[in-house]
Ligand code: SF4
């Protein structure tokens with residue numbers, strides 16, 4: 773899809789006011805899985821100097837039960853084969869539900885936070901060449917909606933394009949991994965990400 777052909781709309785609704793007031797709510801939700809892409813992982817690795825074994829301490833792999841349906845909100849997120857079954861790759865959470873990178877209500881990796889953190893509470897979808905935006909199913913926890921000035925169409929388009937391209941590359945990578953890896957392991961998956969030039973940052 774060419775960038776010229778992209779359009780942004782939220783099912784006919786007007787643009788909304790939004791400003792992140794840094795309350796940290798979205799970083800503390802047990803029910804909100806912070807999925808990561810290949811580029812997110814590569815950025816964590818290069819910035820924090822973490823090789824695959826260290827990354828395993830910061831990441832978690834949420835296994836989808838046999839015959840289970842993808843949870844709402846994760847339907848566009850790639851599932852990858854692991855030694856425990858098909859799983860989503862995400863940031864690890866503490867028992868409380870806090871993200872492992874949340875400290876004193878601040879994000880310790882703010883400049884390199886994953887794309888889902890940059891885009892929350894918005895979500896984006898490519899529907900037959902038209903890029904549409906909407907809200908996360910967890911939008912009600914976010915007090916930033918209705919604050920600040922209206923998000924501009926330009927801002928949403930830029931966020932959309934970057935988020936969807938990031939996800940598309942990761943999806944392609946995960947599909948190849950699922951089709952061609954005889955003995956899939958999470959450590960092998962991380963090593964494959966770190967050696968793939970598409971994720972170079
Ligand atoms: S819940 Fe909303 S306002 Fe609070 S930190 Fe997350 S995005 Fe920002």
Ligand code: SF4
Nearest residue numbers: 799871873874879889
């Ligand atoms: S990476 Fe940062 S912004 Fe994202 S959930 Fe964790 S603490 Fe929050």
